[in-house]
Amino acid sequence: MRTLFHHPLSPFSRLARVALAEKELPFESQVEKPWERRDIFLALNPAAEVPVLVEADGTVVAGGWAVLEYLEEAYPDTPLLPREVAQRAEVRRLLAWFLAKFDREVTDNLVGEKMLRRLSGHGYPSAPAIRAGLANIHYHLDYIAFLAERRPWLAGAGFTLADAAAAAQLSCVDYVGDVPWDEHPEAKDWYARIKSRPSFRNILADNIPGCPPPKHYADLDF
């Protein structure tokens, strides 16, 4: 059986779960706390980062970028990248935007400070970091609105990894209740479309013991 080592508060892990679900590839879910640095996990990925995909034949695919591109190459049916190279480049530009820039400017400052510090036992939340995250998220929601007004989906005509990546980040921040949806109706409309996709059901069912999500988190009419 295919196994995915992941963590519910890792956006890259959520993106891998959505990609697997979009491609209808069944997998066994193995929640990994990367900060525990378990030997068995380090042997799979010496960088100690989730997600890691282990195929039934033992093939190990370690790290978020590798997993995404691997899934596209190994399972080209139900593609999550467009066919044309320039359009694929546009999806990857947005992947870097959401997986690196949004992560650094928003998710690290909110989910990282409020949740991961506590869960991993690494210090106390930094109030300036949280303030920065709460300020930065507006600019990113504006950018999503800007794109969603001009295109059916963020990168163009079809749903792609760019939408899945943006939604993976936002769903993590939404889990801690820090997405100001009411101030960003266009971004909210786009996210409502994502929430109703079958591939997102599993994400909306996430419930970390001792840290439940806010009530609106899984609500399709939020």
Next chain:
Amino acid sequence: MRTLFHHPLSPFSRLARVALAEKELPFESQVEKPWERRDIFLALNPAAEVPVLVEADGTVVAGGWAVLEYLEEAYPDTPLLPREVAQRAEVRRLLAWFLAKFDREVTDNLVGEKMLRRLSGHGYPSAPAIRAGLANIHYHLDYIAFLAERRPWLAGAGFTLADAAAAAQLSCVDYVGDVPWDEHPEAKDWYARIKSRPSFRNILADNIPGCPPPKHYADLDF
């Protein structure tokens, strides 16, 4: 004519230059200081990050990840990724290692603090950050040695983007004279092989006005 917007102290930019040179794709070099946030550059990449590739037909490929995968897809001759999907995943695991982890743990702390702060006029170097970078680099050089002892090149039998990415990072740190080569002979041997590649000549010729590299930087026998 193809144009690459890049900066000599951006590892991702150096990697794009090496990839273009390996594929023997001529390009016009446009040095961009991303912190100046020029309107014309923001129009190409709203994330204000180098590299950005603009093809002769006007196609814009923005951001390091997008450029690398685009070059592989658009110019498959002289591939810099192996053919087999699991081996491609291994290259991408190492790409993430060097482009994200090494960058965060080493290059940001050394090149970022010592050079980019000064060039961009953003504050003063942080002594604790520099100490962290100088400590962290040993572990990464050990990892390069570990890989180079077991495989002809870092990701396997052939030279790939993984070697180019590791060398792009190390060449930036070497530019500020902070690579302790003498303590890491195996990593040094691997880097000597990289330095002698024609695709690396242009990197070794880098010379930032007012900030020349140390004497050994371009020396093949360093």
